[in-house]
Amino acid sequence: MKDKAVKLKEKRKKKIDRIRNNHRKRFMIISVTAIILAAGAWLLYTSDFFSIHTIRVEGNRNITDKLVIEKSRIGRNDNLITLPVTKIAKRLASYNWIQKASVLRDWPDGVLIKITERKPLAYLDTEKGIFLVDKKGFVIDKLSDLKIQSEIPKIDGLAFKKIKVGKYIKNKTLKNALDAYYQVDKALRKEIFSITAKSVNELYFVVQGVEIIYGKSEKNKLKNKVIKTILKQKKEEISALDVRIPEKPVIRILGK
Numbered sequence: 001m002k003d004k005a006v007k008l009k010e011k012r013k014k015k016i017d018r019i020r021n022n023h024r025k026r027f028m029i030i031s032v033t034a035i036i037l038a039a040g041a042w043l044l045y046t047s048d049f050f051s052i053h054t055i056r057v058e059g060n061r062n063i064t065d066k067l068v069i070e071k072s073r074i075g076r077n078d079n080l081i082t083l084p085v086t087k088i089a090k091r092l093a094s095y096n097w098i099q100k101a102s103v104l105r106d107w108p109d110g111v112l113i114k115i116t117e118r119k120p121l122a123y124l125d126t127e128k129g130i131f132l133v134d135k136k137g138f139v140i141d142k143l144s145d146l147k148i149q150s151e152i153p154k155i156d157g158l159a160f161k162k163i164k165v166g167k168y169i170k171n172k173t174l175k176n177a178l179d180a181y182y183q184v185d186k187a188l189r190k191e192i193f194s195i196t197a198k199s200v201n202e203l204y205f206v207v208q209g210v211e212i213i214y215g216k217s218e219k220n221k222l223k224n225k226v227i228k229t230i231l232k233q234k235k236e237e238i239s240a241l242d243v244r245i246p247e248k249p250v251i252r253i254l255g256k
Helices: 002-046 065-072 085-093 147-151 172-183 220-237
Strands: 054-058 098-106 110-117 122-126 129-133 139-143 192-197 203-207 210-213 238-242 250-253
Touching: 054 065, 065 085, 065 098, 065 110, 085 098, 122 172, 172 192, 172 203, 172 220, 210 220, 220 238, 220 250
Parallel strands: 054 110, 210 238
Antiparallel strands: 098 110, 122 129, 129 139, 192 203, 203 210, 238 250
16 A cells, blocks of 8 residues: 555656746746847847838829928838838828828838828918918918919918918808808819809809809709800800899890
């Protein structure tokens, strides 16, 4: 009995020692692997191999590559692996000209910045300067000249106490004017020379030399159809066209 008990004890001890040895081996393997990974990560993060050498910009029309790169604050020696692309994209989107941005790693040493610019829909020529606005009344920029306005109309008839670049203008009359102009048929929109917005109901477009009394931004498709049809048929004969009630348009004949 004693011999059997001794053998069992020795067997149990060997099993425990074997388990302990296996645990030690596993611990050593895990430790060595962790050290290798940490060293590799450190080498990657500090190595010049993943330094940024090229930065490309896509989607910009009115702002330069240089300006976009400056706003991104990406340095040409920054590490591509640790580059905070989401944070940089948010930073770019906070700039008044940029509506949306994405920053992509272009391996092994480049960055691609894709942006969607805000599109100027009209401009306001005020006592405080010339301001570009988009379709939602967001003030994109303040300009010192009229070069960019060749493709977009001026909105007259409005007075503003405060206009700030990078902010929305909260004005019902302006909102109505922008929405109405944006809803106009694209081909017709190109021919709008000027916009006058005295109130929501007193909105005027000048198209092909004819004053269009447009009014509220409603029933836009019907108004578009009426305007195009009447201008095509009687443009030379009329001085004004009132489509505030598009079902019953009112025509003012030249000289009357």
